[in-house]
Amino acid sequence: MTRTRLALLLTPLLLLAAAYAFRAPLAMRIAERGIERSLAAEPFAALPDGISLVLCGAGGPLPDPKRSGPCVAVQAGKLHLVIDAGSGGARNLTRMRFPLGNIDALLLTHFHSDHIDGMGELAMLRWVNAANTTPLPVLGPPGTAQVVAGFNGAYAADSRYRSAHHGDVVAPLSGHGMQASEFTVPAPGESVVVLEREGVTVRMFAVNHAPVDPAVGYRIEYRGRSVVVSGDTARSTSLETVAKGADLLVHEALSHEMVGAMHRAAEAANRPIIAKVTTDIPGYHSSPVDAAKSATAAGVRQLLLYHVVPPLMLPGMEAAFLQGVPEAFSGPVTLGVDGSLFNLPAGSDAVNGMPRAL
Numbered sequence: 001m002t003r004t005r006l007a008l009l010l011t012p013l014l015l016l017a018a019a020y021a022f023r024a025p026l027a028m029r030i031a032e033r034g035i036e037r038s039l040a041a042e043p044f045a046a047l048p049d050g051i052s053l054v055l056c057g058a059g060g061p062l063p064d065p066k067r068s069g070p071c072v073a074v075q076a077g078k079l080h081l082v083i084d085a086g087s088g089g090a091r092n093l094t095r096m097r098f099p100l101g102n103i104d105a106l107l108l109t110h111f112h113s114d115h116i117d118g119m120g121e122l123a124m125l126r127w128v129n130a131a132n133t134t135p136l137p138v139l140g141p142p143g144t145a146q147v148v149a150g151f152n153g154a155y156a157a158d159s160r161y162r163s164a165h166h167g168d169v170v171a172p173l174s175g176h177g178m179q180a181s182e183f184t185v186p187a188p189g190e191s192v193v194v195l196e197r198e199g200v201t202v203r204m205f206a207v208n209h210a211p212v213d214p215a216v217g218y219r220i221e222y223r224g225r226s227v228v229v230s231g232d233t234a235r236s237t238s239l240e241t242v243a244k245g246a247d248l249l250v251h252e253a254l255s256h257e258m259v260g261a262m263h264r265a266a267e268a269a270n271r272p273i274i275a276k277v278t279t280d281i282p283g284y285h286s287s288p289v290d291a292a293k294s295a296t297a298a299g300v301r302q303l304l305l306y307h308v309v310p311p312l313m314l315p316g317m318e319a320a321f322l323q324g325v326p327e328a329f330s331g332p333v334t335l336g337v338d339g340s341l342f343n344l345p346a347g348s349d350a351v352n353g354m355p356r357a358l
């Protein structure tokens with residue numbers, strides 16, 4: 001072997017060894033640059049005016065690395081809304097550079113733990129991200145005030161610590177926590193306006209998550225564009241009525257076949273609790289095909305599946321989850337993951353899937 005060849009072989013190895021030896025200062029420098037860039041970025045401000053919708057949590061209560069607890073964030077004109085605050089949702093919003101401090105309201109669909117267990121974190125981050133001087137408004141069906149009071153109590157000490165430590169520049173005490181507004185759930189197929197501001201209208205409607213009651217979904221409209229978020233529901237004619245002609249339907253989906261397989265496995269393994277739960281849950285959730293049928297009945301342009309249950313861990317499971325869906329709905333269907341992002345520009349019919357925000 002010539003010297004040149006030997007040098008060519010050794011140089012990359014020496015460079016690698018040097019990089020390894022200096023990995024700590026190198027990583028610190030790269031991280032600093034990354035933080036600088038991240039703090040300067042405002043990706044949501046750069047999106048075209050209209051409605052933008054991002055999944056801050058595409059999953060349900062079971063752990064799935066691609067899908068956090070249910071959470072949908074909407075930027076409609078100047079308004080920023082979050083629908084449900086599942087576990088991990090607020091952290092995903094932080095990573096996406098969603099303007100947390102500008103959240104105008106949190107909308108609750110119902111009070112199952114997986115939809116509310118990130119509320120405390122969301123309210124705290126919204127407070128200190130923009131030194132908000134008023135609590136986060138939380139809109140929802142009757143029962144919202146009790147949930148909000150519980151979180152406010154649990155976070156009372158945290159709020160005092162932060163306010164005393166950082167002062168009004170970061171944490172003015174008047175802005176901590178949440179403020180509830182409850183709305184009577186209208187009859188099935190009807191809707192009630194819960195928010196109207198800056199050209200944005202938000203309507204609440206009943207869905208069918210029996211025996212859980214109340215359970216609602218929301219329709220958000222801005223400059224001729226519209227999105228509907230189902231919350232948790234079995235196939236619902238109420239939703240199909242209120243979602244008529246929407247541009248994007250964000251609908252929950254639970255695979256009855258896969259939960260059935262979990263049930264058989266639980267029985268075989270003599271796990272009676274899992275066997276009971278897997279018997280109970282399919283009845284109050286929609287299958288992916290149910291969601292697709294609702295999309296067809298409502299005549300929506302696109303369907304985005306979220307609250308995906310169970311976790312889809314193996315290659316091929318996503319295809320299995322979507323079996324029968326293209327036959328039930330002829331429009332585009334997206335199986336949501338954390339960061340799935342759509343932009344609906346005002347003055348057009350387009351529903352643009354964007355590069356994922358995570």
Ligand SMILES: [Zn+2]
Pocket residue numbers: 060061070112114115232307
């Ligand atoms: Zn749920």
Ligand SMILES: [Zn+2]
Pocket residue numbers: 110112209212232
């Ligand atoms: Zn639920």
